[in-house]
Amino acid sequence: MDGFFRWYRSRSTERDLLRQIAEFSKHAIEIEHPVLRKAVLLNIDGDQVLVDPDEAVRLACMHLGSLNLEWWLSADVDLTCEFSAVPLECEIQTYYFSGLTNVQRAAVGRMLLEYVDKCAAETVGYILDEDGRSEEFDWNGLVLYGRGSDFSFPNTVVMPKESWAHLGGMLESASVREVGDKLLRADRIRLG
Numbered sequence: 541m542d543g544f545f546r547w548y549r550s551r552s553t554e555r556d557l558l559r560q561i562a563e564f565s566k567h568a569i570e571i572e573h574p575v576l577r578k579a580v581l582l583n584i585d586g587d588q589v590l591v592d593p594d595e596a597v598r599l600a601c602m603h604l605g606s607l608n609l610e611w612w613l614s615a616d617v618d619l620t621c622e623f624s625a626v627p628l629e630c631e632i633q634t635y636y637f638s639g640l641t642n643v644q645r646a647a648v649g650r651m652l653l654e655y656v657d658k659c660a661a662e663t664v665g666y667i668l669d670e671d672g673r674s675e676e677f678d679w680n681g682l683v684l685y686g687r688g689s690d691f692s693f694p695n696t697v698v699m700p701k702e703s704w705a706h707l708g709g710m711l712e713s714a715s716v717r718e719v720g721d722k723l724l725r726a727d728r729i730r731l732g
Contacts, residue, residue: 543637543645543672545652548664548683551631552623554601560655561597567651569597569619570612582608582620586683603631613640619648624707629684630664637670645670653696660720665703698725 541665550607552560561571570578571593579596581589588610591599599674603625610618617639624632635652637645649668649669656666674694681687681701686703 542639542675543649543664543668543670544675545635545637545649545668546679547633547635547652547656547666548630549633549656549659550662550664551603551625552601557597561593563655564611564651565646568613569648569651571609573610573612573615575615580610580618581614582610611635613644613648615645620662626680626684632658632680637672649695656698657719660723663698663719663723665697665699665723666696667694668696696725696727698723700724 564570573580573590575591578590580594581591581596581599583589596609600609600623605625607623609621609623611621612618619640620636620638622632622634622636624634626632635648637648640648648668649670653668656663667674667679667683678687682703683699698719700722704724704726716724716726719725
């Protein structure tokens with residue numbers, strides 16, 4: 541299994557995404573391929589489609605469904621992000637760690653946590669699972685609608701406080717803190 545980071549947030553505007561691009565760039569994660577000088581989208585068959593970065597931003601912010609965008613750590617190492625729109629709810633950005641080394645996964649995970657923590661006002665919730673052990677769990681049901689049951693706990697989960705309520709004692713062995721006034725963050729729980 542590969543790891544992932546899934547961010548549930550209010551829908552991005554072009555300004556929001558440009559701010560995100562600038563922040564990622566500070567960590568050497570770029571929207572432009574370093575050689576091709578284009579943004580790279582993935583079509584339904586997984587083929588790369590080169591577009592101008594401004595067009596990639598425009599398409600991602602249209603919220604018409606799913607869009608897969610590759611962020612670049614180097615000319616041959618990418619971080620695929622799926623932008624998904626949840627009608628009348630929010631936007632989901634899922635970053636897939638496949639193809640990254642353990643060191644890269646940890647660094648990208650830390651960078652994403654730091655960035656998203658700065659965006660508490662736009663954040664509905666997020667999950668960091670560096671090794672992918674909770675990949676099959678219905679996170680959308682739990683984070684967005686408070687539906688779910690026992691799961692294999694990832695590295696970090698941030699959800700609305702009311703979504704945690706029905707999970708009983710799962711938080712007992714976690715490091716828990718509030719994020720803003722509507723979210724709880726729990727870091728690595730040991731399940732009994």
